[in-house]
Amino acid sequence: MDAAATPRATSAMAEEETAESPERFAIPAASSLHERRPRTLKHGDTFAVFDHSGDAIAGPGSPEGIYHKDTRHLSHFHLMLNGARPILLSSSLRDDNVALNCDLSNPDMSDGRGKKVLSNDLIHIRRVRFLWQGAMYERLTVGNYDRVAHSLSLELYFEADFADLFEVRGSKRERRGTVHEPVVAADSVRLSYDGLDGVHRATVIRFEPAPQSMAANRAQFLLDLEPRSSRTLIVRISCGDGSDGTSLRRELIRAYRNARRALRDSSSRAASILASNEVFNRSVQRCVADTYMLVTETPHGPYPYAGIPWYSTVFGRDALITALETLWLDPEIAGGVLRYLAAHQARTFDPVADAEPGKILHEVRQGEMAELGEVPFRHYYGSIDSTPLFVMTAGAYFERTGDDALIEALWPNIEAALGWIDRFGDRDGDGYVEYGRHTDEGLANQGWKDSHDSIFHADGTLAVGPIALAEVQAYVYGAWQAAAAMLRALGDEEGAAAYRTRAADLRDRFDRDFFDEELGTYVLALDGNKQACRVKSSNAGHVLLTGLALPERAALTARTLMEPASFSGWGIRTIAAGQPRYNPMSYHNGSIWPHENAIIAAGLARYGLRREASAVFEGLFAASTYVDLRRLPELFCGFSRRPAQGPTFYPVSCIPQAWAAAAPLFLIQSSLGLSLDAAAREIVFDQPYLPQFLDDVYLRNLTVAGARADIMLHRSGSKVLVDVRKREGDVRVIARV
Template identity: 65%
Template sequence: MQSVSAEAISHAPFPGGSGVTHLAQLFVPSLQERRPRTLKHDDIFGVFDRNGDVLSGPGSPDGIYYRDTRYLSHLGLTINGARPMLLSSTLRDDNATLTCDLTNPDIFDAEGVRVLKHDLIHLRRSRLLWGARCFERLAVRNFDEVRHRLQLELVFASDFADLFEVRGTPRPHRGEDCQPDVAGNRVALAYVGLDGVRRATILSFDPVPATLTGEQATFVIELAPHETHSLFLDVGCDKKEIGDESPRRTFFIALRDARRALRHSTSKAAVITTSNEIFDEAVHRSVSDLYMLITQTPEGPYPYAGIPWFSTVFGRDALITAIEMLWLDPSIARGVLLYLAANQATELDHVSDAEPGKILHELRHGEMAVLREVPFRRYYGSVDSTPLFIMLAGAYLERTSDLDTLQRLMPNIEAALAWIDDYGDRDKDGFVEYQRLTPDGLANQGWKDSSDSVFHADGTLAKGSIALAEVQAYVYGAWCAAAAISRRLGNSARANKLEAKASDLRDRFDVCFFDEQLGTYVLALDGDKRPCRVRSSNAGHTLFTGLARAERAKSVVQSLTERAFFTGWGIRTIAATEARYNPMSYHNGSVWPHDNALIAAGFARYGFRHEAAKIFEGLFAASTYLDLRRLPELFCGFPRQSAQAPTFYPVACNPQAWAAAAPLLFVQACLGLEFDPRSQFVVFDAPVLPRFLDQIVLRRLSLGAGSVDVALRRTGSQVVVDVLGRTGSIRVVAKS
């Protein structure tokens, strides 16, 4: 998907000292096995175990990260020398805080005599991230009938590892660790990188610990029966000075501000409630994850791609996420468009795969990116971000009628259109291809960017400039969107030319990409224009943008819903009959929620709403087995078995923005939800409810200055649309 494939992550050497044995490496647990807890706010995110600890060691992704650097690599809590036992570990519904409930195990003295029976001391850790800082309150309560003297220890460390180091990229040389600076209730840990930048972590404690070193804080407390005592920890990233505020006070201020900010950010979004409580939990988690992943930029809100590996700007991911949730909250699309326009390439730079007019792929801030040890500081190596940018601009205008923003974006849209013609179509055959400009960049530059994801029927890898099926679909969508924008802005001649280009592409694409024997569109054309005769999910994206000819749609839908593709949980990235099929691979047989959502939207576009609902049912069934009802980046493509969960992918990001947004696009596709802002119409075109829903209610569905609350209910074989309330002059139109 992104800059380094998950295969590279899972098979790369683990970071760590030379004393780590190969046997020890074999026992590093996967992300799915550990089910870590994650928090994020703007450019800071944290990965914690279920106790709330940060566990260091070879291959561990745990830590507090800020702008692609791990500022805290270890944080371990003990009570009288023993690790507490986990009772529960939960995130608030809005993702504002992580709460870990713990208790003491049996504790023995040096002679083996039990001095504290288990389950008498309750420890509650409450943690949040806010403003490049991590805040924690540790409340300790004695439920025994006698007084207890307790020793609580927090052991901590920072390796200041670059995120790419954590993922397994070896670094022969690093900067210099500074000596810890201990003063009063604070410890400063620092590192001077090879880039000359000093990075610092400041830990502040309240009350002042009994002892404090550069590695450990020790508290000694006495608790009467049923007494509670609270300790506070404040971890600041890259702050030269935190000030004199008490961590106790700053915890509550940050908690208040974080909750207010989340309420404000979600206030514009429509609200979904249904007849299925489990689905309500799943969709609420999706929306909460999306707003947690959003970072505020000078241009507006921008969804970062995913935690832990991709918590930064990605062009493709944000564009697709914004498309998926456009009906729910169009302000996200505006933020994405303005940010990517501000960072559009203006010059040719082979090192970053940049060409004038091209839209950003990835942005990194870490030491390795600054030093060009990895090429992703400002990297443009995706072939599809540029047409997707134009597609989103057109969809945003159609959703909002915001001509002022489109006028502002027109120079960027024109530059993106020029890139398609001047650089995208490298050999001038009418199709957009990719081939990396730097040997350090991505070999494959579509969304399936693993090195082995584009191949021929016999399994041999495709070579040369490659034209992917879905990229042609996005180009078609871009030209159609640009034509609609031009027409709205009064340039009919420009619109006519763009529509003619789109029509011509549709005809040529059908001739060169449709394979009668396969019954679907081929994966790609290689550098010699030989078709990669592989049945892949990419074909479904041709339905999403309308590139597929109407007479081909039924065949493509049938292909994607047969057993070789549809696992029962969702559609695989390639069919099980293909040479490189591996259900445990990143791109060659796995199931991706966002991929399925785009395909379902394509099905609905061509009138196959019941087939779209079938995919929706599979993904929802998968979510019922998932921790927090949270859809991951991907899961393995094994067939669904009765009364068994889907097979998880070991290093899938979770949460992941375009996976979190997938249920929202499924809802829109099944309901046939469309908007006409100029006429103030909200349209439900032949709505279908999946079998797990008898009713769905959409509240605060906005259009211009107004909003409407709508209920859709199953009545026999029909879906009835009822208006529950409205503000403004919105009209609801139901088509059968």
């Protein structure tokens, strides 16, 4: 089919889904990530998942290992001392996420006749590891705290399965490539695999000093430790052939310095947040650190990868929402996202990839299965909302930065995205943007709730496409408003007026077709027969974000969203309790997603519904205090909040996840009514409020149009006082209380 083909010629293909059909690309919950509470590291296209001891234990359902470009380059890596696994003392990530630190000790050890030869907690093992440029470095220090000398055997076992990430997630393959015999040297081993895609993949493990014994899957060090002495070993695991034979110790020091500097340099662009609540400060510090760890430097600029372990790659929707959440803090992230997505915008029609001219990416994968077409996600365009979100983000970025040069450079891409909305997005010509697959590959549902059973009617039957989601129409409304603002700034008042007119018409039609008086909210969607999916869902909250809701409808929608059936106390559920298919343990039909709650809170704040937005903020902050490292996960279960108990975790939730990590940052902006206008050179606080757990918030290095300001906000009764502590350059700070 050529690029000129319209979606109406193929819209009947794969529209009807088999009821209750299993989701082909769902992640099976064979084990709980929360139960494992893995330790994660990431740099660029490489990420690693370990247990608390710093080991990676291969086995069914285990995501542990080192991954590079969607391939697991190390599936097994664990340490033994005298044939026994050491005892975990503690495990922690640095506050900036650069390194994982694990402290271990020896268990009680006996000889073959049962005689104790070493009491516990006399040998200390310190493991410090980090990622840099496709390699993991580890400094391993073994110390003897006994009063006598000990001869110890320390073994490191390793293995590489070179599994594609989708295999690790549970996909079965009929054929695989060739795993080669390990190449063993005195101080290294090379593991390699030739994929069916013609790509040679290698993992090189090198040790310094050389071990006393080296095998295909094990390195053994014999350590003679005098009392109060220690030995240090260096390990480098390269996803590729690695470096030459230079000193690993020097290489590790240089790489560690560069890794710290790179994170420090990128995060230094951001404004800093300091509050009167120290628990909140630590939570925000982790949010910022997680966001920048997930940001990957691309040729187009910084780009936040979606999440670890399953989504550490480019996603369009996730990155655009993360960009919007962090835009006030660091607009460079949004700039990098816009440039990357513009460079990869679809230019031809490809039904297998759901690509249509002007459409914005959903997902990019670099693994063997994607290259071979065993999964359709190599460059996949099956999301209905990425394209309007791209235009929305461009408009928000322009307002925030006044970056005329980038907007002018991107304008052909913005025009192509707007053209896609009209030509391909509106599949049946009814004025709404709908989705439907062109083939039976890819995702059946293409909104952010993309589970196979996430869009349904009041009797529980699955909706048949093409499907017009409520929130997608809100994003289209936001895109047209953004296009109008940009066109006006570029001097095209006639074009701007046309988009404003279209937006106003959409607002009237949407209110007529989507608002349900009996439900007290917007319906979930319209199906292919224009029948409303009369379900109380969180999707309605997105309608508030862009201003599509009429003011009187916003208040009613907020009331419905904050009812106990929807608001659990921790956040707003994706589907209200009592609705068909409601299940608080499901992925999309009753769970709570931090990023979505931040979006809804921003919409509530837009309509002046401060009390409701504050309740969402408080619920998510309270939830974060129960999570390891105070990280908000991708999602958690929708069970109601109970006194003195934390939230219930979802078993395969990614953590960290970019749009979840950035959610508290967006909540701060919404709470303070903060906007930054480059053209007017203004920092505006519109009816700021602070939730009860915050008395003061200090924002440092807020930048706009080359100027900057440090601002203190203090809660005094029901008011928030705004105090400018420092100002550099021509910028006004306006408080509308």
